[in-house]
Each structure stands twice: as structure tokens, then as C-alpha cells.
Amino acid sequence: MKTLSLSLLLISILFACNTSSQHAALLTPAEFESKMNTTNDFQLIDVRTSEEFSENRIENAANMDYYDERFKSHAELLDKSKPTFVYCKVGGRSNEAVMILLKEGFTEIYELKGGIMAWDKENMPMDGASTAEAGMSIEDFEKTLNTEKLVLIDFNAKWCVPCRKMAPFLEKIAEEQQDKIVILPIDADKNKLLTAKYKVDTLPALFLYKNNELVWKHTGFIDEQELRKVLLRFE
Structure with missing residues (x-):
């Protein structure tokens, strides 16, 4: 012992x-x-x-x-x-x-x-592409907000695992509710200007606009049921 x-x-x-x-x-x-x-x-x-x-x-x-x-x-x-x-x-x-x-x-x-x-x-300091490289312009982005529909902005990236998990049900919601909501996916890696302007430092990042006003935002994974509740709340 x-x-x-x-x-x-x-x-x-x-x-x-x-x-x-x-x-x-x-x-x-x-x-x-x-x-x-x-x-x-x-x-x-x-x-x-x-x-x-x-x-x-x-x-x-x-x-x-x-x-x-x-x-x-x-x-x-x-x-x-x-x-x-x-x-x-x-x-x-x-x-x-x-x-x-x-x-x-x-x-x-x-x-x-x-x-x-x-x-x-x-x-x-960094090597490689500038942070101001091509992507959707801020002007074009803001034009998408000028609608009577809800607009859900989805900042994502190909390497982001939660983003990939959310993509299928985001596409499903966009198709089911196309008369009520616009879901706009934004690749953070290809849209440096937008990522910087909206201070996106965590992915995924969701921004919900109603009548051109930000009414809700969320970072990180959210499941389909919870997201549907949010959208229903702001209809």
C-alpha cells in the first residue's frame, strides 16, 4: 500500500x-x-x-x-x-x-x-490585401435597407462553423417568407469595408432592420426556432 x-x-x-x-x-x-x-x-x-x-x-x-x-x-x-x-x-x-x-x-x-x-x-501591419478591398459598397448596402420588408443582414464566412450550420435554415426562411423579409448574406472576408463600418469582430453576426432602423442584433450561433421568434416579434 x-x-x-x-x-x-x-x-x-x-x-x-x-x-x-x-x-x-x-x-x-x-x-x-x-x-x-x-x-x-x-x-x-x-x-x-x-x-x-x-x-x-x-x-x-x-x-x-x-x-x-x-x-x-x-x-x-x-x-x-x-x-x-x-x-x-x-x-x-x-x-x-x-x-x-x-x-x-x-x-x-x-x-x-x-x-x-x-x-x-x-x-x-499586415501582408496581403488591403482592408479596403472590393466587396459590396456601403452605398449599395444601405440601398437594400430601403424597403418595407424586414431586412436581416447575415455576416458570415466559409470557415465559420456556426455560419455553415445556420446557412440552410436561413435559406429556408428567406424562401418561405420572401414576401415579408429579405435575408442578405455578407461574406466578411470579401467585404472588408462593411465589416469595418459595422464593427463586426465576431461571426456570425446578424443585424435586423425594420423601416431602415436597426431593431435587433446578435453575434454567435442562434437556432432556427429562436430566430423565427425574433422575426415574428418584429413583423
């Missing part, structure tokens, strides 16, 4: 020593940039898709798609002892990636709070 207790104690001590040697921190864009500027020989990982990465990225970042089934094997090619900076679009994927990297034994990890959308919002 004493031998078993001693073994358990030793395992606990070894586990505590191992976890105490790991460090992960969530940093604001300013803190993230400052930490990179004062850190030698670090690795910067963008865990978005290759399509997103090609549009814009933080300088010197390497792309490792979190959704790629080979993500873990790619992570094994990195130096676990080096400071590792991680970011995605808004923070969801980078948070999951950090958990994986910690399990894989990475010792020092820094995650960008709010992802590259927050970085862009703070006008931090």
Missing part, C-alpha cells in the same frame, strides 16, 4: 513539474505585437485556411490550417521549445489550436485575442 501511495505521489510531482514548465497567454493586438518585437527566435502560426491566409496575414507567419486533418502532424515539425505565437480570424480556432499545442508539449504559447480581425481593427 505504501509502495502504491509513493508511486502515485511521484507521478503527481512529475506531472506538476511538466505542466508548470508550460506557459500560454492571451494577448491583445498591442501586447501581441510588443511581445513579438521583444522575443528572439519565435515561430508565428496562422491557423486559418490557405484561402484566408492568401488574402492577408501578419508578416512572417506560417500557415497551418486548423481544419486540416494533418494539423497535429504538422505541429510536430515545429520546435516545441521556441516561443510560439498563434492567431486565426476571431479567436475560436486559435484557442483550440493552443489546447492541442499544449498537449503536444509546446512550452511557451501566445494567442492573439480577437484574431486578425482585432489586429486589423487596430490598424496593425
